[in-house]
Amino acid sequence: MSRFNEKIEYLLNNLPEKPGIYLMKNAEGETIYVGKAVNLKNRVSSYFTNLSGHSAKTRKMVNSIDSFEYMVLDNERQAFITESDLIKSLRPKFNILMKDDKSYPYIKVTVNEKFPGIYVTRDKTDKFARYFGPYPSKVSKKNTITLLQNAFPLRSCKKMAKRPCLNYEMNLCLAPCSLECDVDKYNQTVTSAISFLSGESQKVIDDYKYKMQNASDNLDFEKAAYFRDRINALTMISDSYALATDQNSMDVIAYAEKKDYISFFI
Incomplete structure (x- = not known):
């Protein structure tokens, strides 16, 4: 965890164990990835642990993260809808699964x-x-x-x-x-x-x-x-x-x- 900046460590320590969506940002402040989670703390933290166990694409994405933001939602359903809408409007660099409406x-x-x-x-x-x-x-x-x-x-x-x-x-x-x-x-x-x-x-x-x-x-x-x-x-x-x-x-x-x-x- 020490290889990541203090800002990320602070954010990770304060993540709630609730459903929601998260937006990964690069050093320029651009959203490079949007994801959803049933448990924000567990999901977001997983990106920054055991980095060698991730795919090459995920490792590249994690190494580009300078900070992240999140939004707490009522349930997984709301997280799914919000994630879908944000991906379609923001077109983050590392999101590929939901760019085609026919995927779901x-x-x-x-x-x-x-x-x-x-x-x-x-x-x-x-x-x-x-x-x-x-x-x-x-x-x-x-x-x-x-x-x-x-x-x-x-x-x-x-x-x-x-x-x-x-x-x-x-x-x-x-x-x-x-x-x-x-x-x-x-x-x-x-x-x-x-x-x-x-x-x-x-x-x-x-x-x-x-x-x-x-x-x-x-x-x-x-x-x-x-x-x-x-x-x-x-x-x-x-x-x-x-x-x-x-x-x-x-x-x-x-x-x-x-x-x-x-x-x-x-």
């Missing part, structure tokens, strides 16, 4: 279709669809779709089938391909899915709880069980994946500095 998956809802579908995709070329994310790459495409369909039984087929498939039998789809599909119920499910993905998770869960209780009071236990299963799926999604809000409804403030100048981005 999004959830896509084809709102322009009569019966919208829900998908996990890395392609954001459909200007008529709504996208939510990006999400961490560790999120499994298959598991995510299954969980979402447990909560919101919407179609995930690329082309409308001619008859109900296995997903319908497993209560993972309302089968809009069937003439018996309730259009209003399907549209309500789409609305709930979009609200949930837009960050209104508790509102959707509370609405389902109300409907479950109402069904139970009316002795419609099958319907109550239906909403109970949806609530369980929603809770699992929230706990496991900490879904991000729709970035169209967010204001993100970032900044870049060089020598005596500083620029802000909103």
